[in-house]
Amino acid sequence: MIYVSRKEHFNAAHKLYNPAWSKEKNFEVFGPCANENWHGHNYELIVTVKGYSDPETGFVIDLKKLSNLIKAEIIEKVDHKNLNLDVPFMKGKMASTEVLAKEIWEILEKKIPPITGFGQLHSVKIYETPRNCVEYLGE
Amino acid sequence: MIYVSRKEHFNAAHKLYNPAWSKEKNFEVFGPCANENWHGHNYELIVTVKGYSDPETGFVIDLKKLSNLIKAEIIEKVDHKNLNLDVPFMKGKMASTEVLAKEIWEILEKKIPPITGFGQLHSVKIYETPRNCVEYLGE
Amino acid sequence: MIYVSRKEHFNAAHKLYNPAWSKEKNFEVFGPCANENWHGHNYELIVTVKGYSDPETGFVIDLKKLSNLIKAEIIEKVDHKNLNLDVPFMKGKMASTEVLAKEIWEILEKKIPPITGFGQLHSVKIYETPRNCVEYLGE
Amino acid sequence: MIYVSRKEHFNAAHKLYNPAWSKEKNFEVFGPCANENWHGHNYELIVTVKGYSDPETGFVIDLKKLSNLIKAEIIEKVDHKNLNLDVPFMKGKMASTEVLAKEIWEILEKKIPPITGFGQLHSVKIYETPRNCVEYLGE
Amino acid sequence: MIYVSRKEHFNAAHKLYNPAWSKEKNFEVFGPCANENWHGHNYELIVTVKGYSDPETGFVIDLKKLSNLIKAEIIEKVDHKNLNLDVPFMKGKMASTEVLAKEIWEILEKKIPPITGFGQLHSVKIYETPRNCVEYLGE
Amino acid sequence: MIYVSRKEHFNAAHKLYNPAWSKEKNFEVFGPCANENWHGHNYELIVTVKGYSDPETGFVIDLKKLSNLIKAEIIEKVDHKNLNLDVPFMKGKMASTEVLAKEIWEILEKKIPPITGFGQLHSVKIYETPRNCVEYLGE
Numbered sequence: 001m002i003y004v005s006r007k008e009h010f011n012a013a014h015k016l017y018n019p020a021w022s023k024e025k026n027f028e029v030f031g032p033c034a035n036e037n038w039h040g041h042n043y044e045l046i047v048t049v050k051g052y053s054d055p056e057t058g059f060v061i062d063l064k065k066l067s068n069l070i071k072a073e074i075i076e077k078v079d080h081k082n083l084n085l086d087v088p089f090m091k092g093k094m095a096s097t098e099v100l101a102k103e104i105w106e107i108l109e110k111k112i113p114p115i116t117g118f119g120q121l122h123s124v125k126i127y128e129t130p131r132n133c134v135e136y137l138g139e
Numbered sequence: 140m141i142y143v144s145r146k147e148h149f150n151a152a153h154k155l156y157n158p159a160w161s162k163e164k165n166f167e168v169f170g171p172c173a174n175e176n177w178h179g180h181n182y183e184l185i186v187t188v189k190g191y192s193d194p195e196t197g198f199v200i201d202l203k204k205l206s207n208l209i210k211a212e213i214i215e216k217v218d219h220k221n222l223n224l225d226v227p228f229m230k231g232k233m234a235s236t237e238v239l240a241k242e243i244w245e246i247l248e249k250k251i252p253p254i255t256g257f258g259q260l261h262s263v264k265i266y267e268t269p270r271n272c273v274e275y276l277g278e
Numbered sequence: 279m280i281y282v283s284r285k286e287h288f289n290a291a292h293k294l295y296n297p298a299w300s301k302e303k304n305f306e307v308f309g310p311c312a313n314e315n316w317h318g319h320n321y322e323l324i325v326t327v328k329g330y331s332d333p334e335t336g337f338v339i340d341l342k343k344l345s346n347l348i349k350a351e352i353i354e355k356v357d358h359k360n361l362n363l364d365v366p367f368m369k370g371k372m373a374s375t376e377v378l379a380k381e382i383w384e385i386l387e388k389k390i391p392p393i394t395g396f397g398q399l400h401s402v403k404i405y406e407t408p409r410n411c412v413e414y415l416g417e
Numbered sequence: 418m419i420y421v422s423r424k425e426h427f428n429a430a431h432k433l434y435n436p437a438w439s440k441e442k443n444f445e446v447f448g449p450c451a452n453e454n455w456h457g458h459n460y461e462l463i464v465t466v467k468g469y470s471d472p473e474t475g476f477v478i479d480l481k482k483l484s485n486l487i488k489a490e491i492i493e494k495v496d497h498k499n500l501n502l503d504v505p506f507m508k509g510k511m512a513s514t515e516v517l518a519k520e521i522w523e524i525l526e527k528k529i530p531p532i533t534g535f536g537q538l539h540s541v542k543i544y545e546t547p548r549n550c551v552e553y554l555g556e
Numbered sequence: 557m558i559y560v561s562r563k564e565h566f567n568a569a570h571k572l573y574n575p576a577w578s579k580e581k582n583f584e585v586f587g588p589c590a591n592e593n594w595h596g597h598n599y600e601l602i603v604t605v606k607g608y609s610d611p612e613t614g615f616v617i618d619l620k621k622l623s624n625l626i627k628a629e630i631i632e633k634v635d636h637k638n639l640n641l642d643v644p645f646m647k648g649k650m651a652s653t654e655v656l657a658k659e660i661w662e663i664l665e666k667k668i669p670p671i672t673g674f675g676q677l678h679s680v681k682i683y684e685t686p687r688n689c690v691e692y693l694g695e
Numbered sequence: 696m697i698y699v700s701r702k703e704h705f706n707a708a709h710k711l712y713n714p715a716w717s718k719e720k721n722f723e724v725f726g727p728c729a730n731e732n733w734h735g736h737n738y739e740l741i742v743t744v745k746g747y748s749d750p751e752t753g754f755v756i757d758l759k760k761l762s763n764l765i766k767a768e769i770i771e772k773v774d775h776k777n778l779n780l781d782v783p784f785m786k787g788k789m790a791s792t793e794v795l796a797k798e799i800w801e802i803l804e805k806k807i808p809p810i811t812g813f814g815q816l817h818s819v820k821i822y823e824t825p826r827n828c829v830e831y832l833g834e
Binding site: 430449450452457458502546 | 565567568569570588589591593594595596597598635636637638641642685686
Binding site: 009011012013014032033035037038039040041042079080081082085086129130 | 148150151152153171172174176177178179180181218219220221224225268269
């Protein structure tokens with residue numbers, strides 16, 4: 001079992017805001033992250049696939065194909081977007097990095113095995129900033 | 140003459156949009172950077188001061204004081220904000236990194252000498268992403 | 279289960295020195311790390327908490343609160359300090375990164391659940407240098 | 418149980434090429450990575466050892482000794498080399514990062530316990546580029 | 557005058573070898589960099605353009621256009637290539653980073669003004685490794 | 696004229712303390728940097744040499760020789776040392792990064808031309824932390 005990771009990035013705006021709460025409660029809970037006019041980040045997305053290396057290619061997964069998959073399924077939908085307003089798979093959900101990682105997992109999980117034959121998604125990790133990071137392993 | 144630099148960071152939303160142009164022209168010129176609902180970045184701001192090192196302290200400038208100055212004058216106004224809507228010193232200007240660097244220079248230039256006695260602002264450098272960077276030297 | 283990490287840093291002096299040994303034996307075992315007059319590092323401390331994301335906030339843990347906790351409980355005690363001489367929780371212990379990680383775990387483990395309600399400490403990871411790293415998972 | 422990691426680096430040329438296939442098939446599968454005249458990378462190699470910290474030294478493993486071991490057993494054989502042509506332990510194998518990580522594991526696994534007394538190899542991780550990474554845990 | 561930089565990367569093989577010298581002299585001068593079967597690097601290329609920011613766009617140069625120019629003129633010719641054998645503009649020259657930076661300058665210098673109207677090339681900087689770097693300013 | 700840089704690193708303890716002042720004044724001016732029992736850093740030292748590239752080697756300076764020079768003249772004297780107590784060229788001087796950069800310049804300036812034939816020292820740059828940096832150009 002070998003773990004293979006590919007890092008991609010995207011730039012997006014968001015805010016942390018629970019519409020069921022008052023403006024005051026949102027500021028109390030989320031502080032400046034609730035800024036009405038948004039703020040944003042250079043997100044880094046690291047996707048890890050696990051499997052056995054194919055003796056004919058030496059690959060668990062062709063990282064070029066994994067990169068293309070992440071770009072087509074995720075990056076095109078979130079890059080230069082507003083996570084709260086523009087991203088179909090985040091509609092009606094809190095725009096936290098935790099929720100984002102989980103939603104990205106749901107999308108990618110079923111797309112990996114057709115590429116690898118036998119590999120599977122192991123982890124979705126997102127750096128919101130160089131200091132804040134979230135990882136979801138599907139459990 | 141010694142050059143001393145301090146790096147700070149802020150997270151902000153923005154879009155590149157010239158209100159004198161049509162929506163179509165904005166998209167033609169700025170592409171996804173014109174996304175109506177904004178996008179955002181983890182900006183890194185590097186401020187460089189030049190001067191002679193004070194024989195009593197060994198300092199050109201106390202970097203703790205420089206950090207506090209940058210935070211009070213700049214970071215508090217841009218962090219977790221929308222550069223187009225929330226930042227007084229960017230009002231009515233294009234929210235490009237070039238313009239941002241020049242405006243930050245204008246603010247900091249007069250505040251440095253009172254701290255150092257003899258040092259002066261040398262450069263304002265901003266990384267919008269790890270790949271895109273702008274530097275302004277005041278000339 | 280989602281894993282959320284926060285990175286903080288501190289600058290400290292230390293030496294590797296076993297007082298039960300002769301000066302010669304210390305140099306033999308620890309080499310330049312035993313330098314009598316100390317040396318030091320820019321330590322990076324990464325604390326990971328695991329739990330479920332709260333549907334109301336989208337958070338496993340409010341990273342601002344986690345940052346404040348790490349600063350109050352750890353950084354204030356080790357930053358700009360001597361790990362051998364100034365840090366109460368390291369008294370009488372070897373000032374290695376392994377021991378430091380374990381002691382930081384002991385302090386933080388009981389402080390996390392009151393913040394999250396249900397999250398718990400998963401890992402304490404310390405980079406002593408960009409090339410040397412230690413991780414403790416509490417087992 | 419504590420996990421201790423050491424990062425080393427090496428610069429090498431390689432190509433992805435299966436000699437059982439035609440030139441055309443190699444280009445179809447590996448794209449520009451099959452370039453006949455090679456290409457290359459600054460590889461980063463991170464070796465993690467797990468064990469208990471020795472109460473006399475505070476160490477799981479002396480990282481200087483681990484560094485020397487990695488240099489003697491691996492770096493000297495791959496640095497400024499061609500992974501396909503110059504490296505005995507890669508002869509007849511695909512020069513993918515997956516295979517490289519597995520072969521490095523095989524070499525290091527038996528060399529770690531004599532240094533630590535009780536520690537053992539936990540992971541071999543290789544960054545081929547800052548975006549592409551492989552990890553092998555021996556299972 | 558504002559300085560705007562764009563970073564791109566490429567992976568290439570090379571060796572340092574002067575064909576006018578004996579094999580022995582090459583090894584004496586270049587050491588392992590003369591390895592007959594090549595070695596390689598993840599090169600980082602930083603191109604800086606200087607000029608005034610256009611009041612209508614806020615740009616000195618559209619960094620997307622600069623990125624496309626660098627990719628078309630340079631990256632396509634060097635990425636996944638052998639600098640000694642595969643790159644027309646390096647033919648018959650030493651494959652050192654110094655020479656590479658100068659040749660890239662010659663190619664880009666004339667291509668920048670048509671994009672910007674008034675900007676011009678200021679610097680070509682190449683990191684061969686994170687520790688070794690070369691910069692050419694055209695003088 | 697080409698600028699060639701080499702990065703080295705060292706780990707050292709220091710404090711900012713002016714012995715002509717009272718303990719109270721030192722704390723007032725230097726804050727926690729005056730901690731009596733020292734603190735420390737992973738310093739990064741970047742030395743830049745300028746010159747013309749030798750047509751026979753493609754080099755301004757052999758970076759391996761520059762690396763060896765920096766190690767012999769500087770790193771051996773400061774690595775795993777106390778900058779205030781252990782380093783002959785810092786004796787009686789403030790252990791600030793500004794002073795350190797200037798002293799390193801004085802040592803290296805005369806040693807570079809004998810290696811290159813025609814190159815000369817251009818800059819000594821030191822990162823005390825990833826956020827604090829000093830550069831000295833010899834003027």
